[in-house]
Amino acid sequence: MSHSPDAAASPAPEPAALPEPAPPAPVRPAPRAWLARCIDPAIFVGLVAGYVAALLSTVRDLGYSRDEGFYFHAARGYGKWFRMLFSDPEQALTRSVLDSYWQENHEHPALMKSLFFASQHLFEKVLFDDRGTAYRFPTMLLAGLAVAVTFAWGRRAFGRAGGVVAALAFACMPRIFYHSHLSCFDLPIAALWLFVAYAYQRSLDTRRFSWALGCAVLYGLALDTKHNAWFLPASLVAHLSVRHVLALRRPWRGWYRLRIPLALVLMPLLGPLVLYAGWPWLWHDTWPRLVEWMRFHFQHVYYNIEFLGHTYFKPPFPRSYAWVMTLATVPAVTLLLAGVGGVAGARRYWAARHREDGPHSDGGPLLWLLCIFVSYGPWLFTSTPIFGGTKHWITAYPFLALFAGQGFVWLRSVLEQRGAALAGRHRAFGTRGRALLGVALAACLLIGPATMTWHSHPWGLSAYTPLVGGAPGAATLGLNRSFWGYTTGAIQETIDEHSGDGARVFVHDTAMDSFKMLQKDGRLRSDLRPWWTVSGSDLAIYHHEQHMSRVEHMIWVDYGTTAPVHVGAFDGVPVVWLYQRPSYQPRREP
Amino acid sequence: MARAEFPALFRGLVGRASAFWRAQWQLLLVLGCAVAGLLEWGLHVHFSRAAPAPEEWVALRPTVQQLLQRGTLIVVAPRWAEPNARLAFGDDWMPLRHVARADDSSFERALEISILGQHAAELEGWQLESELDTGRFLLRRWTNPQPARVLYDFMGQAQPPALSVSVEKGDAREECRFGKAKVSNGDLHGHPTFPSPRYTCSGPDWLFVGRTVIEDQNYQPRSCLWAHPPARGELVLRFDAVPIGATIRGYAGLPYFFERDEQGSPVDLAVWVAGEAVGHYRHVDGEGWKPFEFSTARFAGQLQEVEFRVMTARPWAREFCFQAEVR
Numbered sequence: 001m002s003h004s005p006d007a008a009a010s011p012a013p014e015p016a017a018l019p020e021p022a023p024p025a026p027v028r029p030a031p032r033a034w035l036a037r038c039i040d041p042a043i044f045v046g047l048v049a050g051y052v053a054a055l056l057s058t059v060r061d062l063g064y065s066r067d068e069g070f071y072f073h074a075a076r077g078y079g080k081w082f083r084m085l086f087s088d089p090e091q092a093l094t095r096s097v098l099d100s101y102w103q104e105n106h107e108h109p110a111l112m113k114s115l116f117f118a119s120q121h122l123f124e125k126v127l128f129d130d131r132g133t134a135y136r137f138p139t140m141l142l143a144g145l146a147v148a149v150t151f152a153w154g155r156r157a158f159g160r161a162g163g164v165v166a167a168l169a170f171a172c173m174p175r176i177f178y179h180s181h182l183s184c185f186d187l188p189i190a191a192l193w194l195f196v197a198y199a200y201q202r203s204l205d206t207r208r209f210s211w212a213l214g215c216a217v218l219y220g221l222a223l224d225t226k227h228n229a230w231f232l233p234a235s236l237v238a239h240l241s242v243r244h245v246l247a248l249r250r251p252w253r254g255w256y257r258l259r260i261p262l263a264l265v266l267m268p269l270l271g272p273l274v275l276y277a278g279w280p281w282l283w284h285d286t287w288p289r290l291v292e293w294m295r296f297h298f299q300h301v302y303y304n305i306e307f308l309g310h311t312y313f314k315p316p317f318p319r320s321y322a323w324v325m326t327l328a329t330v331p332a333v334t335l336l337l338a339g340v341g342g343v344a345g346a347r348r349y350w351a352a353r354h355r356e357d358g359p360h361s362d363g364g365p366l367l368w369l370l371c372i373f374v375s376y377g378p379w380l381f382t383s384t385p386i387f388g389g390t391k392h393w394i395t396a397y398p399f400l401a402l403f404a405g406q407g408f409v410w411l412r413s414v415l416e417q418r419g420a421a422l423a424g425r426h427r428a429f430g431t432r433g434r435a436l437l438g439v440a441l442a443a444c445l446l447i448g449p450a451t452m453t454w455h456s457h458p459w460g461l462s463a464y465t466p467l468v469g470g471a472p473g474a475a476t477l478g479l480n481r482s483f484w485g486y487t488t489g490a491i492q493e494t495i496d497e498h499s500g501d502g503a504r505v506f507v508h509d510t511a512m513d514s515f516k517m518l519q520k521d522g523r524l525r526s527d528l529r530p531w532w533t534v535s536g537s538d539l540a541i542y543h544h545e546q547h548m549s550r551v552e553h554m555i556w557v558d559y560g561t562t563a564p565v566h567v568g569a570f571d572g573v574p575v576v577w578l579y580q581r582p583s584y585q586p587r588r589e590p
Numbered sequence: 591m592a593r594a595e596f597p598a599l600f601r602g603l604v605g606r607a608s609a610f611w612r613a614q615w616q617l618l619l620v621l622g623c624a625v626a627g628l629l630e631w632g633l634h635v636h637f638s639r640a641a642p643a644p645e646e647w648v649a650l651r652p653t654v655q656q657l658l659q660r661g662t663l664i665v666v667a668p669r670w671a672e673p674n675a676r677l678a679f680g681d682d683w684m685p686l687r688h689v690a691r692a693d694d695s696s697f698e699r700a701l702e703i704s705i706l707g708q709h710a711a712e713l714e715g716w717q718l719e720s721e722l723d724t725g726r727f728l729l730r731r732w733t734n735p736q737p738a739r740v741l742y743d744f745m746g747q748a749q750p751p752a753l754s755v756s757v758e759k760g761d762a763r764e765e766c767r768f769g770k771a772k773v774s775n776g777d778l779h780g781h782p783t784f785p786s787p788r789y790t791c792s793g794p795d796w797l798f799v800g801r802t803v804i805e806d807q808n809y810q811p812r813s814c815l816w817a818h819p820p821a822r823g824e825l826v827l828r829f830d831a832v833p834i835g836a837t838i839r840g841y842a843g844l845p846y847f848f849e850r851d852e853q854g855s856p857v858d859l860a861v862w863v864a865g866e867a868v869g870h871y872r873h874v875d876g877e878g879w880k881p882f883e884f885s886t887a888r889f890a891g892q893l894q895e896v897e898f899r900v901m902t903a904r905p906w907a908r909e910f911c912f913q914a915e916v917r
Contacts, residue, residue: 311809313850333627340623411623414616444624448631455638466630470637472706475670508777534775534783544673546809550782550847553690553803553811554775557783562689563680567673572641572705574673 040155047151047167048144055140055180059133062458063489064518068183069511071113072135074105075183079117081280095284102281106289107296108185110279111224112138116183130521135183143180146191147171150398153198154405157363161412165442166405169334170398172449175390178460185226186391192222193232194398197371200236201364203263216266220274227297228375228395235374236264239367246353303387304547309478311547316382323376325390328468328479330400331449338400341407342369365406368399375399389461389480408445412438458490459570471571478546485509485543487576491568492523494578498539498565500586504529506537508551534558538586540579555579641671641705642726647678650727654679654701657722657731663688663697667708675703687746690803690811692841692879692913698737704728741835742916744827744896745815748801752829755789755799758899759823766791766799781909782816782845793820796909799827804845804911807878812843814911819857819902827898832916834863834889838896840914842871843879848907852876855904859912862897863889873910886916 064072081101084092091097105113115138124134150170154163170176179187196218203211222229244258276282282289304313307321327335345365375396378384419434456463461482464474475481488495488510495505507515507530518524531537540555542548542564556562564577580586611618642650654664664684666672676684694700694712699719702710705727716732723729747753755766766789774795775783781796788800796818803811819825838861843849852875859871861884869884896916902908 331630333623333630336623336626340619407623411620414620418617441620441624445627448627448634451631452634455634466633466637470634470640472637472641476668476706476708533777533780535773547847548778549809549811550805550845551778553805554780554783556686556690556811557785557802558773558775561681562684562686563676564673565677567644567677569644569674571638572643572674573670574644577673577677 040152040160043160043164044148044152047148047171048141051144051147051171051180052140055143055177056133058457059136059140059181060130060523061489061492062178062181062460063486063492063510064132064514065182065184065484065486066509066511066514067484068132068135068486069513069515069517070105071116071183072132072517073513075113075116075120075135077101077104078110078113079121082114082117098280098283102279106281107293108226109224109275109293110281111221112183112185112188112226114278130523132183132517132521135517136181139183139187140180142188142191143176146187146194146398149191149194149198150401150405153194153201153364154402157365157402158406158409161438161442162405162409164405165337165408165446166401168446169337169404169449170401172446172453173330173334173397173401174453174456174460174463175329176394176397177453177456178463179391179394181460186388186394189222189226189228190395190397192218192225193228193371193375193395196222196232197235197367197399200261200263201367204261205363207262209262212262212266213270215263216270217274219267219271220278223271223275224278227293228392230294231374231377233264233267234377235367235370236267238370238374240264242366242370300385302385304545305387305389305483306478306480306546307386309546312386313547317384317386319380319382321386322379322393325479326393328464328474329390330397331452331465332467333445333448334400334404337405337407337411337445338403339407340410341365341403341405344410345403345406364402368402371399372396387483389483408442412441415441459487459575461486462570462573462575471573475573480546481544481573482575483509483543483545485511485514485541487543487568488515488541489518489523491541491566491576491578492518494566494568495528495539495541496525498578498580498586499525499528500538500584500588502527502529503538503584503586504531504536506531506534506540506555508541509543509545509548510541538581538584540581541576542579543576544574642674644674644677646726647671647674650703650724651678653722653724653727653729654683654703657701657720657729658683659699661698662731663691663694663700665694665700665702665710665713667702667704667710668706669710671705686803687813690813692812692814694734695738696740696915698734700732700734702728702730702732704730738917739835740915740917741833742829744829744832744840744898744914744916745801745813747829748799748815748827749787752831753789753799754828754830755791756826756828757791757793757797757820757823758826759820762823763826764792766797771798778847782911784816788816791820791825797825799825802911804843804909805847806843807846807850809846812841812879812911812913814842814913816909816911817859817898817900818910819900819905819908821905823901825900827900829896829898831893832863832896834886834892834894834896835916836885836887836890837883837917838863838868838886838914839881839883839917840912841879841881842873842910842912843877844873844875844909844911846878848909849875849878854907855902857900857902857908857910859910860897860899860901861914862899864892864894 078101081092116135119137120131120134123137124131128134147167147170151163151167154166196215199211199215199218203215222232248255302314304311307318375393415437416434419437462471464471464479468474468477485508505528512530515530519526534540534554535558542552542555559579559581561582565580566578567574568576664675664679666675700713702713713732717735719731719733721730750768757764768787768789770786771788771790773783773786782802782804785800785802788798791797797820800816802816803813806812817825817827842859854875857873860867861869863886868886871882873880900910
């Protein structure tokens with residue numbers, strides 16, 4: 001067992017299968033009790049505030065993605081209904097009014113879009129100048145909370161330092177950082193999946209009704225966020241089953257006595273109720289609309305996505321997609337740490353299992369593992385769409401980060417053990433030396449992910465890890481360079497520079513509402529006219545995807561040039577470029 | 591050392607290494623993870639600076655100018671960096687007919703601009719003339735050992751008086767008028783650009799002949815003559831006074847974005863010289879940009895009329911496009 005100062009202050013069980021215990025650290029005066037109690041909440045709050053601050057400081061040059069445009073529009077519509085609910089509730093609750101407002105974008109539940117509206121309504125011009133930022137704030141807040149909850153769980157499972165490393169490992173995944181900015185549902189469902197799993201684990205550990213109730217309510221919120229939540233119970237049920245099987249001892253009596261946790265009883269009761277309450281679209285024709293919702297996602301159209309130089313647009317899709325893309329986009333050292341943590345956790349569990357007094361709760365690793373498997377599970381089938389890149393399985397990433405935290409704790413305990421041996425020979429090397437070693441180790445493990453993540457902005461979806469040669473290597477391998485048309489934000493100043501008054505700008509893959517939000521926020525000039533087609537436009541934006549090259553060819557023939565006037569490149573790799581019709585003479589009023 | 595001692599020495603080394611690993615594997619793993627973290631960081635820094643930025647391509651322009659001769663094909667390796675080159679060198683050096691070429695066989699010279707140690711596979715077999723390493727870029731001048739001699743480029747001559755276009759149904763013949771027409775295009779799911787000028791036939795707006803660009807099976811650009819077959823009859827492209835050589839050679843296809851669904855009828859292209867059929871090409875969906883070559887040796891040296899006749903059984907979304915040359 002390790003005896004680092006932070007672990008001593010933590011109530012967490014120490015990793016049992018770790019190397020032999022180091023000698024006790026020299027006794028030092030205990031900090032004041034209240035200060036000790038404040039440390040973890042302070043870290044929790046600091047992580048939330050720090051991550052949200054990082055997101056807010058970088059939000060303004062991240063363009064609005066295609067889907068955000070649709071959700072802005074839907075949120076505006078829902079907002080009108082909420083206003084009516086307060087001014088004329090009787091009218092607002094009539095079926096025709098309900099359906100007319102909530103029909104929009106009813107392929108996705110309402111929670112996040114309602115929060116986007118609420119945030120815009122409450123915070124625009126109060127906290128944020130930009131309307132788009134106000135819309136995006138709920139996701140940022142959830143992202144900050146997800147980082148902090150990763151810390152909280154890690155702290156409980158293996159100590160404070162490991163918790164911090166887990167939280168930072170999660171925060172410093174480039175794709176997580178990108179999605180954390182967006183008023184979309186991918187990061188929110190990852191956060192809520194984590195919250196549900198954490199509440200479930202706490203309900204098992206504490207056997208408190210409040211945690212079980214919280215788990216069920218959170219599950220309802222997850223259902224009301226995105227359809228990934230349909231799969232979440234599978235991980236909990238699998239966890240229950242595996243735990244039950246692992247707890248059996250010869251002669252296997254009582255194998256059929258499966259004690260179902262209260263949280264699992266409450267989830268199917270309260271979860272759908274929360275979904276129903278939070279999604280007015282379901283208040284009429286509930287069952288047919290639920291079926292329609294499920295059918296939409298189980299029979300989703302296949303979009304195009306490039307993978308290893310080939311554009312996939314229909315099944316069968318490559319089974320390797322999810323794994324290769326994970327390797328290509330999650331820092332390798334985080335994956336390595338997670339691997340170490342997984343093995344260390346398994347060894348620890350195995351060692352405890354063979355002791356009569358071994359722990360009956362593993363503190364989480366088994367649940368983390370199952371959440372990872374369930375998150376990736378759909379991509380074992382070659383019929384599951386892969387067009388979403390990594391965002392469809394990012395629900396697994398907090399759990400990968402937790403394993404990484406566990407891996408760090410194991411590595412640090414080895415260092416401490418060696419440090420203790422060293423301390424025996426050199427008086428100078430004591431508690432402080434071991435702490436320094438731990439910090440140095442954490443720095444070695446986190447500097448890469450942190451640098452990569454910061455560097456990836458505002459090109460999040462174009463960022464790849466060194467394992468595939470970074471962005472240039474990924475382009476050479478033929479991995480998708482970006483999607484959703486959000487990189488318009490990365491060349492917004494250039495568009496303004498090349499445009500005369502009232503210029504018609506072909507927006508390509510940027511949704512009209514996303515483009516208009518850039519104008520609303522003053523990031524693009526308001527006199528520019530977004531244009532649907534290349535013909536008739538003065539300037540044309542081109543967002544590169546392999547199958548979209550045909551749009552660039554249209555521009556060449558229409559404009560009579562193959563030369564862009566600007567290329568927005570990430571690490572030298574062209575991602576978005578701008579054409580100007582050669583005959584167009586931009587005129588600007590002084 | 592005696593020869594017999596070597597296995598013992600080897601066993602000893604393995605034994606010591608094995609013992610060291612057993613004693614120190616945990617520490618080695620710690621060091622390995624820390625080194626992996628630092629290595630990944632270092633590699634990230636390296637890769638993030640490895641490829642030249644667009645500004646560096648622009649700065650390369652004077653160097654490239656010194657190496658270029660008229661008609662030189664600029665080839666970029668890797669291909670994904672080509673937009674940077676087009677930004678830097680413009681239409682004069684990278685015109686549409688080069689960028690959306692059918693193949694490289696008729697070019698005499700090429701300038702390969704290579705980064706990241708990449709090489710353009712299409713220049714395999716060409717002869718290296720000179721090489722200039724500027725640090726970030728490797729510029730290689732290549733000569734084609736056997737450049738194809740093009741006697742007549744049908745796409746380049748697709749205008750009056752060389753070309754006349756008509757739709758023929760049995761004995762009925764309806765001429766298509768050449769002139770300026772409204773340019774149109776779709777978005778991702780739309781049609782390629784309908785150019786101006788073009789030969790406009792009566793009927794739907796897609797019934798015309800004009801130069802456009804479609805994407806091949808690798809989503810690469812191919813410049814070609816749009817020749818959507820009519821609902822009934824044949825679309826006939828008639829070129830007058832064509833100097834005939836050994837072959838008529840070309841490529842044909844449909845925009846791959848639609849062709850890949852493999853739901854359309856085959857499209858037939860018949861080539862006639864001096865009123866005699868010399869070849870027939872059938873395009874089936876999914877084949878992509880596909881070559882054809884017909885012998886015209888028996889007319890070699892003559893000036894003759896050449897007809898391209900395009901037809902299909904079911905004209906739905908048959909956005910047929912072809913390119914041809916006399917060689």
